[in-house]
Amino acid sequence: MNTKLRMGMIGGGKGSFIGAVHRIAANMDGLIELCCCALSSKPDIALESGKALFLPEERIYSGYEEMIEKESQLPEEKRMHFVSIVTPNHVHFKPAMMALERGFHVVIDKPIAFSLDEAKHLKQKVEETGLMLCLTHTYTGYPMVKQARKLVADGVFGQIRKIWVEYPQGWLSRLSEKDGNTQAEWRTDPAKSGKAGAMGDIGTHAANLAEYISGQKISKVCADINIVVPGRMLDDDGAALLKFDKGASGVLIASQVASGVENALTIKIHGEKGGIEWHQMEPNTLLVKWYDQPAQIYRTGNGYLDDVAKRNTRTPGGHPEGYLEAFANIYRNFAWALEAKLNGTEPREIDFPTVDDGVRGMAFIETVIASGQSDKKWLDFEI
Amino acid sequence: MNTKLRMGMIGGGKGSFIGAVHRIAANMDGLIELCCCALSSKPDIALESGKALFLPEERIYSGYEEMIEKESQLPEEKRMHFVSIVTPNHVHFKPAMMALERGFHVVIDKPIAFSLDEAKHLKQKVEETGLMLCLTHTYTGYPMVKQARKLVADGVFGQIRKIWVEYPQGWLSRLSEKDGNTQAEWRTDPAKSGKAGAMGDIGTHAANLAEYISGQKISKVCADINIVVPGRMLDDDGAALLKFDKGASGVLIASQVASGVENALTIKIHGEKGGIEWHQMEPNTLLVKWYDQPAQIYRTGNGYLDDVAKRNTRTPGGHPEGYLEAFANIYRNFAWALEAKLNGTEPREIDFPTVDDGVRGMAFIETVIASGQSDKKWLDFEI
């Protein structure tokens, strides 16, 4: 293939946070071009937003149905290869299903859907069609996260025993959804977000990260789920004791009322011989700890790292990478895999979250919320 | 009073970790002199250890009974003012009771006793006798901890909502108690430590610190208690979801199998308007966070601190203080209070842990262990 991959974006018009992030991530490596969009359900905003992105008017659609429909009628060398769905949770399932049905690959923001049931249907459709679905669990895109996963998988720490993951934010410390904050509005609205607030928005990231690095799956959950800010409709805070399938135990904290905290996702994993510690807010550093030797500071971009970390880095050591690069890694890895699929060649990298992560994420939401409502100590994590 | 306070030490002979710490702490400010000791239940070690401390042979006793007995017969201006009990947990209660009965004040290492029942008896005896009992919950001795408590009490963060405390260590990642490590031996032995291992040794510190800074008391507990290292007899790891009496919720983690971690007690507390973060391993820094303003770095020894922090600091800003100074604050505050009591004057400082903290600590141990064994989600924290 000697052209860029063509992306159509659904959602992400003016005022969206995550839409702009997706576009930057897709742009970064020059592998993908935005070719069409349905950026808003409001036609004038859809048009204005599309023009600001230099798209030709004929490919600025007023809704995802129109976009998928019309694009599917374009000649193959012109029509989009995949859609990127960056709408609120309640508008994930339908455009994703429609895109898959018309033969388009899908990138979708997390959580994958509004309910576990939707997620399972998506998985079924992906399997039926053989198309690719990429879920943007950003934090697994960081090179130091991949390095951590590799060290654990290589067994350098022995059997993993403890997995502690915390994801505190402070931005919902006030009732901002009544104060004109559009991000707060939909994320705290059960009709748009689903069963969970904080646990869906950031708890799923924490759970995904814990499983990604540790190579263990959550098997039991005992959760305390809270609405801390009076008047809020969904959980803005919670914590869960966890058991994992290969014997580790741990704790997951997710809170959006940690006033004064930005986005402090942190994970600590310990095995018999040592462990790792990683902080999303200083993502280029991975602390590697040892039972009886000095801890080591692994840093992005250095020659001593594993290949998987190197392949997911753009700059040499000391030239810090960040959130957008991690996001771009997911797009780039998806692009490389899609390119290979289209060309019938070996992909250079296949490490990106898929529909399976999406299904586990929805199951996590359902389990953790059910546990929060239960008097029973442990609930099984079931899909 | 124009003499130093005289201390008799019980336990803390050769090979003891905490005995040496107590002596350094008591020495530091020149207010206390070690006048007699019963450092070991083995007479030769007791003698050798006492001589190494330059004590005259006639006041190197071969057991605490002898020491308390003989000291009580000495003239008032010569005999010890208080005992310092630094033995393993199962040898706390008897010497403390005997000392109180003979009119000696008591300093005692935490946890205060072997069981909640013993602790309650000690409390009763303290109240009966009007004598002072000081419990060395070291971490409340740090100036930045006192500053944090003051900020919370002053209400600068509004209502406190979240209390997260974690106390990971890695030194019991292996079965060291079978390997000649004397610290490990008694701390993992139910006959010497009591019902709990990690939860008694360090979990009590974490719980005490959480209550000390937040001004809230734990009211409900939901715990996961583990023996991680095969062959161990007491918990070496655990975590608990917590509810507090004034509305906060939180998580407490205590683990001695966090391989590669030294002594990383950390606390984060958040209210509506901001919060604090403190790390014991870098204790001179207190992060103070705000909902919509830059976080601040409070540092030991600076003019902007509250008086209570200043009174518990010996050096100017940038001349780091540590664990021994925090420990010495507890001794010094106890010494100032005892001096005032003996002189009938106002104490300069009364901020040190007492028998009440001891009772709560034992109740914490009993509750958290019971919760770990229960299928019920929440157990009430009762004394």
Place this chain on the structure above:
Amino acid sequence: MNTKLRMGMIGGGKGSFIGAVHRIAANMDGLIELCCCALSSKPDIALESGKALFLPEERIYSGYEEMIEKESQLPEEKRMHFVSIVTPNHVHFKPAMMALERGFHVVIDKPIAFSLDEAKHLKQKVEETGLMLCLTHTYTGYPMVKQARKLVADGVFGQIRKIWVEYPQGWLSRLSEKDGNTQAEWRTDPAKSGKAGAMGDIGTHAANLAEYISGQKISKVCADINIVVPGRMLDDDGAALLKFDKGASGVLIASQVASGVENALTIKIHGEKGGIEWHQMEPNTLLVKWYDQPAQIYRTGNGYLDDVAKRNTRTPGGHPEGYLEAFANIYRNFAWALEAKLNGTEPREIDFPTVDDGVRGMAFIETVIASGQSDKKWLDFEI
């Protein structure tokens, strides 16, 4: 204007570090498209590299002369708007002059040229033509650097007294230029780099950053310039005592033999009332220190920042940005200014380094090298 700006790239073919960085930076915001290139002086590499970027063969040129010549003959709506010159230093001047003469705007990697004399000619040409020249002094693109500059300019620290800037790297700790490292080869070769090695490559960044934040210009220099690794042809290490025009004094350190250091550009500036500290390797944090109040942690992406910091940020607080975003800010600010110039409107942002920074950078190189060779203590910084 309702199209992207069109960029032609000179240099930056396979194996180039900085070429890829320029492309990512230009791509990031979707304002610029790469329309043509002359990526290498070797025709086959030029072709292969251009095709890998999905450029049509007719616009993959075999040299910059051809590119500038042919592009200038294309119709206005098709031809490039500006060139981006990412070649080694000795190939900056000619393509830049040629581009300016043919009416193309210029982006150029630092240092601007091979000699101060070349730099002055470029400045003259820019002034003659009225075209724009943007110099990619990356580190001034960081939002926290802009915030620091704003705080200083606002006078919150009072008169600035001390400026300490250090830029250590370790990658030239060995004689890598004899070992096949192409980056090392040209950067240590006087025929390609110019009079200076480390002082040109990174010393100029440090000097530029110091002047940018402090608002003061270096007026006197006393330098110690070293070739540390035997066999090297240009300085790989140096330090200079500095005097500034508005009364500050300071120190600049630049070294490429700080073995084990990645890219640790750090600046500390102090005035009467406080100061700032910034570390490039953790660029989203700006320490703001006060004479008698707790230091503050300013963080990228927060509401309390100045507008200039906010305009140069893409993500909310806690979603770390890095080197590529800083680089992209320079491209984006240049793009916004160029767009405004082409449209005859007000630019949204004009804060990017220009030919004046380029001239000062070359003067810095010449002064600091002359000082290193002089027995006189202070040399005047003259242009």
Place this chain on the structure above:
Amino acid sequence: MNTKLRMGMIGGGKGSFIGAVHRIAANMDGLIELCCCALSSKPDIALESGKALFLPEERIYSGYEEMIEKESQLPEEKRMHFVSIVTPNHVHFKPAMMALERGFHVVIDKPIAFSLDEAKHLKQKVEETGLMLCLTHTYTGYPMVKQARKLVADGVFGQIRKIWVEYPQGWLSRLSEKDGNTQAEWRTDPAKSGKAGAMGDIGTHAANLAEYISGQKISKVCADINIVVPGRMLDDDGAALLKFDKGASGVLIASQVASGVENALTIKIHGEKGGIEWHQMEPNTLLVKWYDQPAQIYRTGNGYLDDVAKRNTRTPGGHPEGYLEAFANIYRNFAWALEAKLNGTEPREIDFPTVDDGVRGMAFIETVIASGQSDKKWLDFEI
């Protein structure tokens, strides 16, 4: 010897900073007892201060002459073993000489004297008498500093090339000496401090630390010495380019006008293969960097450290030690050496600063101040 060593203190009465520090340091390990004092030249303060330390009135002297005279007449088993001199610089030489002449060992705060000439006389007297003189260059007392020195001496970094040491403070950012600050008064007064202000007070620490860790001696100096705060009589700021005798070069910064900085002594040393970085304000961490491997975090109190670090530590890993423990190491090492000398046995530890460090410190002051006044670039460091 089966008694504590007896110390007589000269200076350090009410209001003194360093006197209290010396007493705590001497107390800490129970090896030394304060037996007499001449704490102030004002008799009432001398008496009051002595009584507050529980000293008997007959050994609270009104001046050092009286103290040395009368103590020398006491029986050997009662009289002091050594004096500790903690007066301002201009009152170092006379009491030290008198003590040595009367057969007393000496501990003395740095800088050793008022002038290089005085220092040389002290050295001569020490050599004549065979008595011990210990200089309290605190920072060499830290275990991680000793670990760093050992790593360098072991050659693990190869040939040392770069030595950068900085010692910024902010406490003299204002003209506090006119504002009742007694510390500021004498330290900025040439009649009491000597030729240098900041360079004597903290520059000597920095120079001593650089030489201690690197094992190299400063051989050439090129200094910029400033009085930044108008009205001040001695330098409050300076920097020097340095050459060392075994080939390293470097920079030393010492400033007391770094507004908002506490006591941020920092040293970075690099050899061919790696290097170290140490920050006094977080002294239990030593960064050990490697050319092509992850950096390591050496931490006080761990089993992997060298014996010299272990011998100078009192607590296990993660129980932070600080400034007072470092200071106490100097006293303890002196005490151990003195005890061995008195007993005719092998000392357990001889690592403490001596009169030789004192002479080099005074030579540093004279050289750096002379360089500051010279137009010549480099001055030789001569004694």
